[in-house]
Amino acid sequence: MSDKTLAGAVALVTDAGSDIGAGTAHRLAREGAAVALVARSGDRLDQVADDIRNLGGHAIEVPADITDPERACQAVQDTHDRLGRLDILVNNAGIVLLDTALHAPLVEWDRLIALNVTALLHLTHAAVPYLIDAAATSPRQVADLVNVGLTAGQLTRQGSSVYNLTRSGLEGFTESLRRELLVERVRVGLVEPAVVEPGLVNHFGTATRTAVRRPVGRETLRPEDVADAIGYIVTRDRRVAVSEMRVRAAGQS
Numbered sequence: 462m463s464d465k466t467l468a469g470a471v472a473l474v475t476d477a478g479s480d481i482g483a484g485t486a487h488r489l490a491r492e493g494a495a496v497a498l499v500a501r502s503g504d505r506l507d508q509v510a511d512d513i514r515n516l517g518g519h520a521i522e523v524p525a526d527i528t529d530p531e532r533a534c535q536a537v538q539d540t541h542d543r544l545g546r547l548d549i550l551v552n553n554a555g556i557v558l559l560d561t562a563l564h565a566p567l568v569e570w571d572r573l574i575a576l577n578v579t580a581l582l583h584l585t586h587a588a589v590p591y592l593i594d595a596a597a598t599s600p601r602q603v604a605d606l607v608n609v610g611l612t613a614g615q616l617t618r619q620g621s622s623v624y625n626l627t628r629s630g631l632e633g634f635t636e637s638l639r640r641e642l643l644v645e646r647v648r649v650g651l652v653e654p655a656v657v658e659p660g661l662v663n664h665f666g667t668a669t670r671t672a673v674r675r676p677v678g679r680e681t682l683r684p685e686d687v688a689d690a691i692g693y694i695v696t697r698d699r700r701v702a703v704s705e706m707r708v709r710a711a712g713q714s
Contacts, residue, residue: 465491465492465493466492466493466696467489467492467493467494467548467549467601467695467696468492468493468494469493469599469600470493470494470495470546470548470549470595470599470601471494471495471496471497471540471541471544471545471546471547471548471549471595472486472489472494472495472496472497472547472548472549472550472551472695473496473497473499473523473536473537473540473547473549473550473551473584473588474486474489474496474497474498474499474551474553475499475500475527475551475552475553475554475580475584476499476500476553476554476555477496477498477499477500477506477509477553478498478500478502478504478505478506478509479500479553479684480657480684481553481609481654481657481684481687481688482498482500482509482551482553482554483505483509483512483684484684484685484687484688485551485553485687485688485691485692486498486509486513486520487509487512487513487516487518487688488685488688488689488691488692489549489551489691489692489695490513490516490518490519490520491516491518492692492696494548494549495518495519495520495521495544496513496518496519496520496521497520497521497523497536497539497540497543497544498510498520498521498522498523499523499524499525499527499536499540500524500525500554501524501525501526501527502524503522503524506522506523506524507522510522521540521543521544523536523539523540527554527576527580527583527584528572528575528576528579528580530579530583533580533583533584533587534583534584534586534587536584537550537584537587537588537591538587541591546591546594546595546598546599547588547591547592547595547604548592548595548596548599548601548604548605549604549605549606549607549695550584550585550588550592550605550606550607551607551609551691552581552584552585552606552607552608552609553609554576554580554581555576555577555609555610555611555627556572556573556576556577557611557624558570558572558573558623558624559620559621559624560620561619561620562622565620565623569623570623573623573624573626573627574623574627577624577627577628577631578627578630581608581631585606585638588606589606589642589647592604592605592606592642592645592647593642593645593647596645596646596647597645597646601699602646602699603646603647603648603699604646604647604648605647605648605649605650605694605695606638606642606647606648606649606650607649607650607651607652607691607694607695608631608634608635608649608650608651608652609651609652609653609654609687609691610628610631610632610651610652610653611628611653611654611655612653612654612655612707612709631651632651632705635649635650635651635704635705636651636704636705639702639704646699648694648695648702648703648704649704650694650702650703650704650705650706651704651705651706652687652690652691652694652705652706652708653705653706653707653708654682654686654687654690654707654708654709655681655682655707655708655709655710655713656681656682657681657682657683657684657686657687658681658682658683680710680711680712681710682708682709682710686708687708690706690708693706694706
């Protein structure tokens with residue numbers, strides 16, 4: 462019998478080609494989980510999957526534009542069909558686009574809603590029945606759903622109105638869903654990291670990325686720090702549920 466905490470479990474990670482997504486996939490694979498890598502482009506997924514396999518893990522690529530409701534649901538179905546179950550969903554996909562209501566193109570607002578909200582909702586809706594079944598049939602007797610936000614999503618500022626709409630709502634959605642799924646033994650948690658170099662910067666739109674500057678002399682988080690937080694949540698004994706975790710660099714105010 463394997464001594465790995467997630468042996469026999471299956472995890473789906475969205476935006477798995479990003480630094481944080483890839484780091485999370487590696488972290489879960491090291492714990493014994495088979496990992497479905499979901500992202501819009503399959504190029505980066507191939508490399509992440511190969512890296513996991515070369516280290517003795519099990520990973521499959523599931524290219525999908527999850528802003529398309531049918532493709533989002535199909536990604537969950539493909540994961541279950543190919544790997545036989547679904548124990549862990551990590552909703553990591555998201556983007557930061559900042560601009561004022563006067564100057565923001567409507568297409569950017571639509572993009573924020575599509576990826577930060579709609580894609581997450583459709584994936585979650587499709588995954589919940591499988592997570593409930595996994596909790597009932599797994600030796601771990603628990604399943605996990607982890608949403609990834611951003612601490613800055615709680616801070617209102619000029620130009621962040623629609624981004625705040627997508628991220629502030631994530632906290633309420635996660636907590637309500639946690640309460641709904643308690644009786645089903647599906648743990649629901651929220652991880653909110655501060656800015657990560659380069660992980661979260663890659664979630665920024667081009668204009669936002671250009672405007673963001675790393676503070677001089679300040680150490681920032683790394684993608685593996687966020688991956689470790691997610692790994693910590695999903696590897697707890699079934700009696701323990703971590704419902705929210707904010708991760709900042711030690712020197713951040």
